[in-house]
Amino acid sequence: MSKQKSALQAKSEIDKRNTLNDLTNTQWMFFSRSAWLTTYPNDIGFEMRKRQGGNKPPRLMADLINFFTKQGDIVLDPMSGVGATLLGCALSGRNGNGIELNQEWTDIYHKVCEKEGLRRFPVTAGDCLEELDQMKPSMFDFAVVDPPYREDTKWDRTMCDDTHAARVANLPEQYSNSEKDFGNLKNYSDFQAKILLLSQKIKRVLKQEKYYVVFCKDEYQGGEFREKSSSIAEIVRRAGFQWKGKITWYQAGAKLRPYGIPYSYVPNITDQKILIFKNSS
Numbered sequence: 001m002s003k004q005k006s007a008l009q010a011k012s013e014i015d016k017r018n019t020l021n022d023l024t025n026t027q028w029m030f031f032s033r034s035a036w037l038t039t040y041p042n043d044i045g046f047e048m049r050k051r052q053g054g055n056k057p058p059r060l061m062a063d064l065i066n067f068f069t070k071q072g073d074i075v076l077d078p079m080s081g082v083g084a085t086l087l088g089c090a091l092s093g094r095n096g097n098g099i100e101l102n103q104e105w106t107d108i109y110h111k112v113c114e115k116e117g118l119r120r121f122p123v124t125a126g127d128c129l130e131e132l133d134q135m136k137p138s139m140f141d142f143a144v145v146d147p148p149y150r151e152d153t154k155w156d157r158t159m160c161d162d163t164h165a166a167r168v169a170n171l172p173e174q175y176s177n178s179e180k181d182f183g184n185l186k187n188y189s190d191f192q193a194k195i196l197l198l199s200q201k202i203k204r205v206l207k208q209e210k211y212y213v214v215f216c217k218d219e220y221q222g223g224e225f226r227e228k229s230s231s232i233a234e235i236v237r238r239a240g241f242q243w244k245g246k247i248t249w250y251q252a253g254a255k256l257r258p259y260g261i262p263y264s265y266v267p268n269i270t271d272q273k274i275l276i277f278k279n280s281s
């Protein structure tokens with residue numbers, strides 16, 4: 001064999017300097033696209049998970065986890081819901097740790113693990129703002145938050161008129177009845193304050209130089225487009241994180257509605273933003 005590695009061999013090896021993940025440089029480059037058109041199948045217990053309107057595809061979470069961690073690393077989801085992140089950890093051979101306010105969602109996660117024969121990770125029942133204080137500093141290698149942006153509250157409508165009622169008709173009224181539920185906050189400024197507090201607490205339990213991802217959807221409200229992803233990113237920056245990027249994830253199955261037709265332009269917002277931050281020193 002020649003002393004020089006072939007270009008093909010070099011591409012399929014993990015760079016010795018890579019301390020972040022177990023990907024080759026080619027896989028790394030593929031991940032770094034700022035827009036994802038990937039459609040994920042409705043699998044891994046979707047029939048059970050869909051009871052919760054905010055559920056995300058476990059394979060999407062596994063893609064993020066595979067990039068931001070190495071085998072055996074520990075991932076935190078302080079609002080773990082029906083378990084997309086934790087299922088993503090099982091798919092990718094990482095360790096997961098959840099916190100969830102509503103036991104109903106954790107029960108569904110447990111059932112999905114059982115049905116799919118996937119490893120089940122611990123979920124602490126309670127308010128993430130309280131439970132995070134009980135955790136040791138610098139425990140986690142990666143954190144993901146998918147907060148409850150309520151589509152059935154005035155401050156978080158993506159719809160321009162009352163047609164939002166049709167969309168939420170088949171979903172539970174809210175994620176829980178608890179006043180500690182971020183989705184039950186009365187206005188957007190209270191929500192922003194909680195996101196700041198949550199991000200500060202996550203910063204304490206996340207290792208230095210590790211990453212934190214926040215899901216967010218922009219919205220059209222009161223006759224105007226609101227770039228909520230930018231306002232959320234500014235809050236997370238205030239908590240001491242560096243904003244490193246934004247992935248636009250196209251939700252291929254999103255339903256279209258005839259907003260504005262035939263008088264004016266109103267967008268159908270068919271993507272979610274995946275905001276990426278680093279816990280830089």
Ligand SMILES: C[S@@+](CC[C@H](N)C(=O)[O-])C[C@H]1O[C@@H](n2cnc3c(N)ncnc32)[C@H](O)[C@@H]1O
Pocket residue numbers: 052054055056057078079080081082083084085099100101102105126127128129146147148149175176180181182183
């Ligand atoms: C959008 S859902 C997350 C969905 C999750 N990514 C999944 O795929 O299942 C938001 C979750 O945050 C939970 N939640 C809201 N406030 C919370 C709090 N203070 N502490 C912990 N969980 C909370 C809700 O019960 C809900 O399950």
